[in-house]
Amino acid sequence: MANSIRFFLNGQKLDVAVRPDTTVLEWLRSGPRLTGTKEGCAEGDCGACSVLLGDVVNGEIRYQAANSCIMTMGQMDGRALVTVEGLKGETLHPIQAAMAENGSSQCGFCTPGIVISLAGLVANNVAADDHAIHDALAGNLCRCTGYRPIVEAARKVVEEGGASIPGPAVAAFAEVQPADEIAAFGAMFHQPRTLDDLLRLRRDRPDAVLLAGGTDLGVALADFHGDWDEVISTAHVRELRDIGETPTHLAFGAAVTWEEVLARVASLYPSFATLIRRFGSTQIRSMGTVGGNIGTASPIGDGPPALIALGAEIELASLGGKRAMPLEDFFLDYRKTELKPDEVIASVRIPRPAAGQDFRVYKISKRYDQDISTVCGAFSVMREDGIVISARIAFGGMAAIPKRVREAEAALIGRRLDEEAVGVCAAAIRDAFSPLSDWRGSAQYRRMVAANLAERFRRDLSGEMVEVMAL
Template structure:
């Protein structure tokens, strides 16, 4: 058992006795007083709190941007942390220099987070195009300068070959293994490395917080400043971090991050990849996990509708049992699931596309990037000779749970995907769903939009799609 958290901060090894449920942002500003890292929204949306996290593997340290406002100190144990102050050595980091030279900052509040995001991009993608630059900036808000001079600064750095992140030696970081348990100031942070150990902790400590990426739970921690006296982290469980590919499926352990999922699913399901980029910025995708997204059971979570339409199965594990079920059977009612108190989500299996399969997922929101869905609709069909032989349709934001719509599927099966079939599908959607009204949209608006997505799907497959940024 350790009584402190060990990590590298801006290249220097740290051994810090602090409650592991303290947010990284709070510690940075009150401990070492590295105040370049700001608090804006305290929800992981604005990017002012962005830092770089580094992990050693395959002979290198891979850095990615993350939101320090919703990340706990326990989560950085055994890792490298770089703040905007740590980017500057004897000279400015190339991103800092380019931002200054190009007039890319005014008030400066958002600038440190933007610099961090672009430094992460420049280190990982020396050939980044404008699409990659915009993707890297999607989790950073700037209300002063506008993004044109910021993007120009990014182009300059990338065009000159990118830039490395200053930090510890690879061997030094690799030797700093996460502690199995950290206990300090009345709080305990468990970090099991094997599934059996995780399941025993889950059984014996039912009151502990089960923490995956923390991009949902961390918001409540930051907003309400509550305490997590006991946490069980899934981040280092080997079985939950596994990725497998077979001729028919992609398999992901529940602790695989959305950034890792994105890289694997993009070649098979480009529409799903677009959705992943939209519902999570680089900062969120690098922390949030596919299992955590499912386990929160949010009716407006964007992952489940797409996964249900793809026919995903999940495995639940406890210390005495393993069971597999279709994802649509996992959700019972608002925030209620099939998962028992001593169980965890162990793995997720995504089928690869079948011959003749077409898949699209549509997110309707007030803002294009990183916004809560008003409606999320996913459509998957298999056609043979122009006739729909099978269909799976699911929605988020339209019920208390992510919901499959068998009636809408029946309206398409056995027909060509023409206007009449799309109309029948739309009518079935309207009849089957009963959404609520809230600030994102009225029930009638949601029903109209959801039904219209059947026609959008038809037009999409016929080649008539117009790029829609946000509705």
Template sequence: MSPRHAIRFYLNGELVILDDVAPDLTILDYLRVNAMLRGTKEGCAEGDCGACTVLVGRLTGEDGGEEKLQYQAINSCIRFLATLDGCDLVTVDHLSTPDGALHPVQEAMVDKHGSQCGFCTPGFVMALYAMWLNGTHADRESVLLNLQNNLCRCTGYRPIVDAALSISDYGNVDDDPLVRSSAEALARLRDLKDGKRVVIESANGRLFLPADADDLAAILAEHPEATIAAGTTDVGLWVTKMMRSIAPVVFIGHLDDLRGITVTPDAVEFGATVTYEDARPAVESHFPALVALWDRIAGTQIRNMGTICGNIANGSPIGDTPPPLIALGAEIVLRKGNVRRAVRLEDFFIAYGRQDRQPGEFVESVRIPRPDPQRLFATYKVSKRRDEDITAVLGAFNLRIEDGVVREAAIAYGGMAGIPCRARRVEAALLGQPWTLATVERAMTAYEDDFQPLSDWRASADYRMTVARNLLMRFYLASLDKTDERLAAGGVL
């Protein structure tokens, strides 16, 4: 099948076909510069503030024999335009009716005084719109969770939360234009599916959209130097903050055959394009100790975009998922062509900026053993800001204790070295010892043998070392009370 040389998507109900798309052109820049739709704002250009929030609708695969159209809020400042192929893009400019009447979300924001300077307002409106469409605005806790990725420096958030809780007073979601036209939109997106590889050459380089996972393997065999981008939550900053070229780039976030979640009696396997939000039901069911951490991975828009495997593949020493997955004994499946190999996650990270991934190879999935209910397992994240912040120190603890003695221990940290890694000497100090305060205090003296953390603007080396030690003590104290929710649901600092 010959490749297609243009992307096709819908923008506020109108079909857009583009055959000259730069690999590094963001959705936000396209909207403001090319499409002249300037309601969507740029605040941070790194996915933090939410002023650039838009809705992207995509086909979600089969559910009971039928495809569904799902709209999610995403950050357009770090999402690349080419990733919209086959999608429905909705911006704040399209929200009010042709006669100028406000949408229920906008009415609620006006009446509750949810806007002051107004710069962040379009992003909040679109985040609230996504909540309303998806039914996640029912209570204050849900609203706060869904607004993590939107920052406001004026209102103090209370009137915005009030607006979120009152949207349904201004209209019925079933009367929303997107809901009423969902069948037509679904049919339009189905018509765009042709199963073809997309290849576009531009002055800034070449981009690829593979037809499927096999095609991805074929492209990487031909172009092993290519950048692989799934959710673009990290690669996006290479462009907006580091001014790096990402060409040639292979965008893979649309590949449904890599979006699978397989549950077996022993493990759960997540495919390469499974986002944090895709994974949430499985995490809640099979890894309850990770739920609190999941809610602190960036914010909703980022969790709608970012993938677990991407968080692993980029090799960041402060990624949120590698430490707990290492402690659980996870392994990844790497694929090159038709050859696959399994690698223990802790062995994948070699040194800062280096991973055990060959040219032309990609992370196809991650397999995570299901926690033994007889073990003690918890994860604690420490950051400057509770919500939507990068880790300063993250500790994960997985211990098997029999007859009061530590028989097995896997303790992993992020933010303590150039890679996420285990605290081997701390583990050794615990093994074979009684699970007591004295044992824990002795083990705390072994941290300096495992780690020599760096100082940066997030935390000093001394602070990191102190926190790392204290997290072990916290884990011990929580273990004394089996009803302690921190042990069952992960810690929050």
């Protein structure tokens, strides 16, 4: 058991005694007084608090941007942390220099987070195009200059060959291996390494916070300044970090991040990849996990509708064994699931695309990036000779749980995807739901949009939507 957290801060090895549930942002500003990292929203939306996290991946150090406002110090154990102050050596980091030269910054409140995000991009992607630059900036709000000069600064650094992140060597990480347990100032942070260890902790400490990426739980921690006296982290559980591939399926351990999921599904399901980029910025995707997104059981979570339409299966584990079920059966009622007190989500399994399959998922929200869904609809059909032989349709934001719409599926099976069949499908979608009205949209609006997505799916598959977008 350790009484402190060991990690690298801007290249320097530290051994810090601090409550492990302290947010990284709070510690940075009040401890070492690294005040370049700002607090804006305290919810992981604005990016002013962005830092770089370094981990050894396949023998190399990979840095990714993350939101320090919703991250705990316990999650720093064994890692490298880089703030905007740490980017500057004897000279400015190339991103800092480029933004200073072309006037990309005014007030400086947002700029440190923007610099961090772009520094992570140009370190990992030396051939970044404008799409990658905009994706890297999706979690950073600019309140002053607008994005044009910021993007131009990023382009300049990419054209000049990118830039590395100053930090420790790979070998140095052996000096900061994560502890099994950290106890400090009345708080305990458990870091099990195996699924059996995790399950024993889950059984013996049922009141402990089960922490995956923390992109949801961390918001409450930051907003309400509560305490987590005991935490069980899933980040180092080997089985939960596995990614398995077979000729027919992909299997993601529950602690696999959305950034890692994105890398595997982008070529298989491009529409799903677009959704992943939209519901989580780089900062969120680098921390948020597939199991956490499912386990929160939010009716507006964007992952479950897409996964349900794809025919995903979830595996639950306890010391008594494992059990699997279709993902749609996991959700019972608002924030209620099949998960028992002594169980954890172990993995999620999705089929590879099959011949004749078409899949699309559509997110309707007030803002394109980094926004809560008003409606999220996912459609998957299998066709032979133009006839639909199977269909899966699921929605989020329309009920207390992510919900499959079997009546709408039945309306398509045995028919062509023509206006008449899709009209019947749309009517079934409209009749299946009695959604709430809230600030995101009225019940009437939600029902209308959800039904219209069936027609959008038809036009998308016909190529009409591609032509419209090209105009």
